[in-house]
Amino acid sequence: MTRAWKVFWTLVIAVPVVVLTAWGLQDNARLFVVTFLNGLTLASLYFIVASGFTLVFGLMRNVNLAHGSLYLLGGYLGFFTAQFSGSWLLALAAGFAAAALVGLAMQVSIFRFMPGQDLRQTMVTIGLSIVIADILMWAIGAQVHQMSPPPWLDGPIRNLPVIRAYSTYRFSLLPLGIVIGVALWLFLNRTRVGMMIRAGVDDRAMLAAAGVNVNLVFATTFAIGAGLAGLGGVIGAVELSMVPGEDTRLLLASLIVVIVGGMGSVVGAAIGAAIFGLAETYGLAYAPTYSVVFTFVILVLVLAFRPRGILGRPA
């Protein structure tokens, strides 16, 4: 793309955004800023779940459509752990560990036996997600499970400019998402295991020939990716709620986030999550009937101009 085109597209995107922002601030500044924060905190949750998805896909080309089920599983386990022990941090750990273990079991018992068979993996994970969702509904029931935030994050932050007060818990998701994102980026780009993972993306056979236990690296990555879904589940159990059907919602959110951002890229997932979270929240606030259509229009536009996502690269 030439410089002139870049300027043109930047203007095409930036001018309406700036105009709409100015209008929103002038019309009702409080609503606009609260919506912005809500959008970013929702994006943070989407990012945590979707980064696990994109991690698993980026390394192993495994498309895990049971990712939403892992989210639900982690959320439920976190809920019961919190109920039992009263500790929110323990709930986070339990959600992460449960999803990571189930993910590990899936990797060892299924994915390892069908490398490179994308379509078959997709089918198997669709089947798994149906089975897991139904077992969870059988065991736990269809009623809504809403977890309360830990005491030290409960209640609002007061005396803020413009918006006056905002939920501490929701606000804390923002740094949490950033910390997880930065940690993931550092892990992938600055550690030895991360180096192995990136090498595995480029040339799996060569990595194995260099004496690395590729299966172990794969299993670890899968467990971390699945665990992030479980972690997101515990966070979502407070921010949203746990009910059958949330698995599909979060799976879909992860899909859109990674499609928009580009598969296998942590930074792409962050950008995709921010766009999707903001679009969904602003849509809900300003045009409730058609909020989903906004998301859809964004998806269509991104695909029309960048078929592999904003930061995607050829497989």
Place this chain on the structure above:
Amino acid sequence: MSAANWRRAMNLQNPRPAATNSPAPAREARVRRFAFENPVRARHVIVLAFLLAYPWFATPFFTYQIAAQALALGLIALSLTFLGGYGGMISLAQMTVAGIAGYMVAIFGTAATDGVTLGWPWWLAVLLGLVIATLAATFIGWLSVRTEGIYTIMITLAIGVAFYYLVLQNYTVFNGFQGEQKVFPPVLGGVYWRDATPFYYLALFWALAGYLFVVYLVRTPFGIALQGIRDNPRRMHALGFNVTAHRVAAYAVAGVIAAVGGVLFTWYNGLVTPGSVGTHWLINILIIAVLGGMRHPVGPFLGAIVFVLLQNFAIDVIDRERFNLVIGLVFLVIVLFSRDGLLGWWTALSARLSTQRGATTWKAARGRLYAR
């Protein structure tokens, strides 16, 4: 493209690794001719006779709830089999296309919703429904052919769910959660087409039409080019085929089939609601297609029969609420242990039987070719 061109295209490459143990070239020529000649066999005649006579000995429940539903669902899944088996593109939005057709029939025709339906004559509504659904399918195709494999699945899933939320939240056109109720087929020629036997024959007619259409289409130059694109898009592009245009056209054709199936399925249910285009049904269509097998147009109908039987009789085996568990497990077993659904097992079984009977290798090879 001329026939000579595609033949050259097909000979240039060895599409499947399994074909390395294929018989000698002379034999192969014989095999190929044989597969294209005289496609009607005894089993076709028997199955057709059975299907035609079926309502005369089956109860209305079996005629309507089981057979007619399986035919309508099979027709929708057939569109996915055509796209997936012959075009190599798995679209989860086929139920969305079917749902659009159903919604349009309800909106332009009559439904029990005040102020929304236009009440135009049924034939106009059906025609508009088919046209709009086909246009929508073409648009979905145009969007998703830029991507491949997994990306296609995800994008079509996203499109399907976006449509689900649209109809769920829009009350002015799609009537929101309630959807369109009481969408019935017309009384025509003194026959009420929603009665068990007439509806069965209606569904059978369109299912057969769809089946024969696909069987014919995959042997036309277009169909052969599409299969070439499935096996190796880069080579086909180098040969001068417009890969994107072929793929979009495949989506359009599949859209027509899905739209017909969608109208039938809407009439069968008597309603079309957001629930009938939700994720659950998007995936059910994939389950039906994969369950049956994607290498032959008869697959989706087999899959639909199994699916409908499970749906109706899983209640007797275990709890009614656990239908999803049963169908999920059946689906898992099939995808884990068969390369191509029920058809895959059938091919493996018949290949084994024919070798046991001491049949020549080319007969097994014909089986392979035919199964493709």
